[in-house]
Amino acid sequence: xxxxxAHPASSPTLEEVAAHAGVSRATVSRVVNDSPKxxxxxxxxxxxxxxxxxxxxxRAARSLVTKRTDSIALxxxxxxARLFADPALAGFVRGIAEVLANTDYMFLLLTAxxxxxxxxxxxxxxxxxxxxxxxxxxxDPLVTMLERQQMPAVLGGRxxxxxxxxxxxxxxxxxxxxxxxxxxRAKGRTNIVSITGPREMSAGMDRLTxxxxxxxxxxxxxxxxxxAVGAFTEESGEQAMAELLERTPDLDAVFAAxxxxxxxxxxxxxxxxxxxxxxxxxxxxxxxVTARHTDPQLTSVRQPLEDLGRHxxxxxxxxxxxxxxxPAPVVLPTELVVRQSA
Amino acid sequence: xxxxxAHPASSPTLEEVAAHAGVSRATVSRVVNDSPKxxxxxxxxxxxxxxxxxxxxxRAARSLVTKRTDSIALxxxxxxARLFADPALAGFVRGIAEVLANTDYMFLLLTAxxxxxxxxxxxxxxxxxxxxxxxxxxxDPLVTMLERQQMPAVLGGRxxxxxxxxxxxxxxxxxxxxxxxxxxRAKGRTNIVSITGPREMSAGMDRLTxxxxxxxxxxxxxxxxxxAVGAFTEESGEQAMAELLERTPDLDAVFAAxxxxxxxxxxxxxxxxxxxxxxxxxxxxxxxVTARHTDPQLTSVRQPLEDLGRHxxxxxxxxxxxxxxxPAPVVLPTELVVRQSA
DNA sequence: TTGAAAGCGATACCAA
DNA sequence: TTGGTATCGCTTTCAA
Numbered sequence: 001x002x003x004x005x006a007h008p009a010s011s012p013t014l015e016e017v018a019a020h021a022g023v024s025r026a027t028v029s030r031v032v033n034d035s036p037k038x039x040x041x042x043x044x045x046x047x048x049x050x051x052x053x054x055x056x057x058x059r060a061a062r063s064l065v066t067k068r069t070d071s072i073a074l075x076x077x078x079x080x081a082r083l084f085a086d087p088a089l090a091g092f093v094r095g096i097a098e099v100l101a102n103t104d105y106m107f108l109l110l111t112a113x114x115x116x117x118x119x120x121x122x123x124x125x126x127x128x129x130x131x132x133x134x135x136x137x138x139x140d141p142l143v144t145m146l147e148r149q150q151m152p153a154v155l156g157g158r159x160x161x162x163x164x165x166x167x168x169x170x171x172x173x174x175x176x177x178x179x180x181x182x183x184x185r186a187k188g189r190t191n192i193v194s195i196t197g198p199r200e201m202s203a204g205m206d207r208l209t210x211x212x213x214x215x216x217x218x219x220x221x222x223x224x225x226x227x228a229v230g231a232f233t234e235e236s237g238e239q240a241m242a243e244l245l246e247r248t249p250d251l252d253a254v255f256a257a258x259x260x261x262x263x264x265x266x267x268x269x270x271x272x273x274x275x276x277x278x279x280x281x282x283x284x285x286x287x288x289v290t291a292r293h294t295d296p297q298l299t300s301v302r303q304p305l306e307d308l309g310r311h312x313x314x315x316x317x318x319x320x321x322x323x324x325x326x327p328a329p330v331v332l333p334t335e336l337v338v339r340q341s342a
Numbered sequence: 343x344x345x346x347x348a349h350p351a352s353s354p355t356l357e358e359v360a361a362h363a364g365v366s367r368a369t370v371s372r373v374v375n376d377s378p379k380x381x382x383x384x385x386x387x388x389x390x391x392x393x394x395x396x397x398x399x400x401r402a403a404r405s406l407v408t409k410r411t412d413s414i415a416l417x418x419x420x421x422x423a424r425l426f427a428d429p430a431l432a433g434f435v436r437g438i439a440e441v442l443a444n445t446d447y448m449f450l451l452l453t454a455x456x457x458x459x460x461x462x463x464x465x466x467x468x469x470x471x472x473x474x475x476x477x478x479x480x481x482d483p484l485v486t487m488l489e490r491q492q493m494p495a496v497l498g499g500r501x502x503x504x505x506x507x508x509x510x511x512x513x514x515x516x517x518x519x520x521x522x523x524x525x526x527r528a529k530g531r532t533n534i535v536s537i538t539g540p541r542e543m544s545a546g547m548d549r550l551t552x553x554x555x556x557x558x559x560x561x562x563x564x565x566x567x568x569x570a571v572g573a574f575t576e577e578s579g580e581q582a583m584a585e586l587l588e589r590t591p592d593l594d595a596v597f598a599a600x601x602x603x604x605x606x607x608x609x610x611x612x613x614x615x616x617x618x619x620x621x622x623x624x625x626x627x628x629x630x631v632t633a634r635h636t637d638p639q640l641t642s643v644r645q646p647l648e649d650l651g652r653h654x655x656x657x658x659x660x661x662x663x664x665x666x667x668x669p670a671p672v673v674l675p676t677e678l679v680v681r682q683s684a
Numbered sequence: 685t686t687g688a689a690a691g692c693g694a695t696a697c698c699a700a
Numbered sequence: 701t702t703g704g705t706a707t708c709g710c711t712t713t714c715a716a
Contacts, residue, residue: 090432093425101422109416406692691711
């Protein structure tokens, strides 16, 4: 087809390696997949031919017969526009990538928001060996689908809704939030409010639960009046803070369900003339880079992002190695990192 | 193999669809790839069978014969640990993902740092149809390899070293940096220094060039004494700032080659008792979220991240559509966003 | 331990 | 417009 120079770089095939090494295709295949049943002599010859010719197996051909694809998908259930808007997500990805880099699995990045049907179709047909699902909102149909397909999968964050068999990896959101509130109380704060995450995300709900548990008995009864619902974005944090200031002007501490919202809250507090932490103490959640950029620097509940990512990947690899293993969920502890804001 | 329930979800094949619809495999294939040469009647029958059976073409089989994979790779030339450490990268990815979401291409994420040989091998064997290479350091061998392979590719950022035929997409780094410095001079700053990016990255070098061009004739001659080299990280920004303060105690303005380093610089300035912007004006580059978090908020040169990402993807798609097109590089303008720090 | 040969699921050419 | 069939590159029995 090409007229100038023909196939400038087309990879050699198994067949050509076999010819070069003077053995059959089957033998080359065995060497490539290091089967034990190959004589040292044959292996040597084949190995030499392989790197003389620069042979690399064709994935499609292999996949066609083995039914494996050697790739796993990271499905992020957000519209592209919001992709990586939250620095926490980046931490997860880093951990996952780190583990996967030491395997032969390829890492597909899919965003599922506008068109989760497309993703579903893609996965249904066995284009990937396993799936990591993150940023779940509500009771995602994708989860049910994966379950029915018996597709090896893990979830980043506890899923909402009914019990699933798919394992998940999550931080101890309840415990972390509770610790934050208890810290605030220990520091003498008595009028503590919270900017929560969205209702349809478990991280939001769990941190709210922790908030409630951390409050005094009386305050806990009154929790509905002590919160404003945010959406894990900076803008929503600003709005929620404004709302809280209006409703509860004498508040002296706020627990925000993530750092982004805390950053928004700081700005609103400053604009309202409240000093942080003197007048109002602020605690965030995630301990992402954001926490170190704000002024004052943010006291925040640290979740081990990279580590969560690593566990996510490992749990999936376990399932991939032996299909009947159903790993238990993993919940990692959090830790309050005290800085200037509280 | 499975003992309980056999193949619970194995996709039907072309063959089965053909049988179901009462036509040949060839006809089904034509319908699937919507070839014009199919009678309406046949098409109707096939379409019905397809969704009754829930048929989805097997990618591996198709790829084996077409030599296409319908996937493109984003190769980020950083170790996993640094992945997305820079929020600017996230912006690029967002733009790319947005464009790709409307195509049938799948999006592979590869990190190339520790083992670029592995990546090279992978790509060489035609596992992807095209490549987007980002975060290039120095004269990356990967670029040369892609060029030799005649692999459709685009570069995020102008490559260092000799001329390449692979098109790139970049912001106007020189112009942006220059505008920043001219702004500082217009504001009456007379002792302007810069924290530069690493020497082996074009973004670093180009912004340095812009810095020099923005200086007065005299200062420009003396530029070597007015800079400290950073590495685009926050820590390196701190170090560089400390160094500059020591070397040039009477500086009254600093241009940092990215926001992360500017954030580090702010911290050091504050610690040294310099007021920003009163004593020292600070300008960053990127206008990433970081710029809005710092205190005071950062004046920064905005580069249109998502837009750059979109161009990157589009340039690649152009090449994929007709292989002999070699698009010209795209350089997008920057814009100085004035906030509090200068 | 080795090789021959039968697929895997699609595409595309050639006849009909 | 259709169908038959060779083919893509590899894995995997089955015999030898």
